[in-house]
Amino acid sequence: MRILSTALAAVSLMALAAPADAQKITKPAPILTTPEARDVWTHARPEIARVTHVSLDLTADFAAQTMRGTATLDVLAAKGAKEVVLDIDDLPMSITAVTDERGRKLPFAIGKRDAEIGSALTVQLNGAKRITIAYASGAGASAMQWLAPALTAGKKKPYLFSQGQPINNRSWIPTQDSPGIRQTWDAKITVPADLVAVMSGERLDGAKGVPAANGMRSFRFRMDKPVPPYLIALAVGDLAFKATGPRSGVWAEPGQLDAAAHEVGDVEKMIDAAQALYGPYRWGRYDMLVLPPSFPFGGMENPTLTFLTPTIITGDRSNTDVVAHELAHSWSGNLVTNATWSDNWLNEGFTTYFENRIMEAVYGAERAAMYADLDWDGLVKDIEEAGGEAAPTTRLHGDPGATAGQLDYFKGSTFLRTIERAVGRPAFDAYLRSYFDRHAFQPQTSAGFLADIRKNLIKGDKALEAKLQLDRWTYQPGLPENAVHVTSATLTQVDAQLAAVKAGGPVSAVKPQGWATQQWLRFLNGLPRQQTPARLKELDETLGLSASSNAYVRSAWAELAIANRYDPALPSIRAFVTSVGRGLLIRPVYEGLAKQGDWGKPIAKRFFEEARAGYHPVTAAQVAKIVGAGS
Known part of the structure; x- marks a missing residue:
């Protein structure tokens, strides 16, 4: 628990006013006292009382689609603190009792539900350092998807999985659901005996678990390193x-x-x-x-x-x-975590850059260049669709959840690649390695990162500071002119074939044998959005697009076909959106249909109603909003 003590030094994550009768737990960590560190997506007040450990004892009830049992929370409270404030989603969650470590009941109150962040669960501590909440989640819990056997690969047994990011875990775990409030945890999960439970922590009972009563068996897990609560994850199935x-x-x-x-x-x-x-x-x-x-x-x-x-x-x-x-x-996200979702680029931008470096090390520079070049295409597209260079949603640091498209990924990684090019790879690698060590198991903000890089890499070099444009990258919209665009020779070859087709050449001249997903996407996404029915028929029949087993290809083909209201592709599109639930691949399909007005919107609604039961609640809510269907 040595690492835990480090995290406890960061309890003043948010610069919120404390009541007069409660002092701060500890002196705030310098990088976490700025206004940027205030998380608007939580009810918690960790500067008064914060959760340090979560212990779950839950049973998965597939018939009722609920997790039922207890959550025991270790609470570190400031002197004089009278209460701890937790996050829950009070629509599906039923709380029957809250007790202290001696079994005495503690008063609690559930606040009015906010449509975006759920409700505050306020527990009167009465001196307690550990509280136990008896509760049940419900079928509407936004983190959980309960699948009937027909929706699994095996078609014989049901399945359950959770998705906590960004703030969905409050629908099945009553805790302080903010990425900056790191917690250790352990869990005992009881499930039907013919199923297996897995979680995002160390397994304590082996692959088969331990027999329990009534045809059930239990599995135990633990995570002894403090993690942001969205990383507590569960799956149960065959x-x-x-x-x-x-x-x-x-x-x-x-x-x-x-x-x-x-x-x-x-x-x-x-x-x-x-x-x-x-x-x-x-x-x-x-x-x-x-x-x-x-x-x-x-x-x-x-x-x-x-x-x-x-x-x-x-x-x-x-x-x-x-x-x-x-x-x-x-490393980026789990080890060093964005303190709030306004700084998701610290999570996804760092990770996309790091991912590319891993791919280069394993598969070579050209394959990494292919991924980076395609990401650049995505970045340009996101900026265009956001409304251009001045659009506020093209900032890295901004309102939580408001960043355009995958801009956190693409602009964030391009920012880091630009720094690398300016200072040299050896210097930047040494800096990043030391950065992960310095901030291990701690939350971070944009302001904190900029202060760190100025102190440990730029070191007062005014010319380098001016060259990097750190503040512009982080806080201003658009793409600075110093952005580094990595180009791929492999994709350049695809571009040559694409150019021939765009000039009117036959599709049969395209040689896609051996193409990776990225080459297919470069070709399909590069085709003009306006095509004749004859040309679409030629593309489909020659390249086998409607019958492709590659989900990325099917999604890109669907977008092109929909843009031209190409009815012959609709059976393939229907089969695709009713068999795939990945938001990145199906959201563009529904968005394309919705934009096609009287032709496309009824189709979108019809496909969604057929597919809805097979989508995770997060995806279903997103698509419902796109097509204008009721929740």
């Missing part, structure tokens, strides 16, 4: 495990296991490359879980157990950048 190396392995449904293990087979090389760049991997094992198609993201960096979408399984390892990305989060 799961099997296969090792991919001495430190790593993959969990999946039995029918997917071999393909999944093959796809992520380079993970040990990635771990070695990451450690050589930025220091030791500090989380023990690095296992992965391939989820059902409804998982809403490409991956989720849950410590010790990355969650992965099955859409990366294409047989050619061309999408292993997703694995590299989630592994990189073990």
Whole structure:
């Protein structure tokens, strides 16, 4: 628990006013006292009383779609503090009692629900240092997706998984749900005996768990390093495990296991490359879980157990950048965490840059250049769709959740790549390694990062300061003129074939054999949005777009077909959106349909109503908003 003491020194995450009868727990950490460190997405007041450890004892009830049991919280309170304020989503959550360490009932109150951040659960401490909350989540918990057997790969057993980021874990764990309030945790999870539970922590009972009463069995886990609460993750299903190396392995449904293990087979090389760049991997094992198609993201960096979408399984390892990305989060995001969601670029921008360095180390400079070049395309597109260079949503630091598209990823990584080019790779690598060491297991802000890089890398060099334009990159919209654009020779070759097609040449002249996902995307996204039905038919039949097994290709093809109201593609589009739940791939499809007015919007609504049951609640809510469907 030595690391925990470091995190406790940062209890004054937010510069909020304390009541007169309560003093601060400790002197605020300098980088966390700025207004930027105030998290507007939590009700918690950690400068008065903060959660340091969460202990869960929960049973998964698949029939009722609820997690039921207790959460015991260790609370560190300032002298004179009378209460602790927690985050919950009070629509699905039912709280029956709150008690102290001696079993005495403690008064509590649930505040009015805010549509964005849920409710405050305020518990009167009466001197307690540990409180136990008896509760049940509900079927509407935004973090949880309960899948019927038909929505799994095996089609025989139900499945449950959670997705906590950014603030969804408050729907099944009553705690202080802010990325800057790091907590250790342990859990006992009881599930039907024919299912397996996995979590983002050390397994204590092996793969089979321990038999429990009434046809159930229990699994215990622990995380002895303080993590942001969004990283507490759970999955339950018909799961099997296969090792991919001495430190790593993959969990999946039995029918997917071999393909999944093959796809992520380079993970040990990635771990070695990451450690050589930025220091030791500090989380023990690095296992992965391939989820059902409804998982809403490409991956989720849950410590010790990355969650992965099955859409990366294409047989050619061309999408292993997703694995590299989630592994990189073990340093940027999990080890050093954005204190608030206004600074998500500290999480995703750093990680996208680090991911690219891992890919270069494992697969070579040209493959890394291909990913970086395609990211540049995404950055330009995001800025254009946001409204141009002056659009406020093109800032890195801004309102939480308001950044345009994937700008946190693309602009953030381009910022770091620009610094690298200016100071030289050896100097920047040395700086980043020391940065992760200095701030390990602590929250960070944009202001804190800028202060750190000025102190430890720029060191008063006025010419370098002016060259880097740090404040403009961080706080101003648009793309500074010093941005570094890495170009790919591989994608340049694709561009030549694309140019020939754009000039009217036959599609049959395109030679896509052996193309990786990134080459397909460069070609398809580079085609003019206006096409004749004959040309679309030629593209589809020649390149096999509607029948592609690559989800990225299907998504890009759907966007092009929809832009031209190409009815023959609709059966393929319907099959795609009803079988894939990854938001990155299906949101553009629904957005394209919605923009097509009287033709597209009814189609979007019809497809969504058919697909909705198979989407994670987060994705379902996003798509409902796009198509104008009721929640």
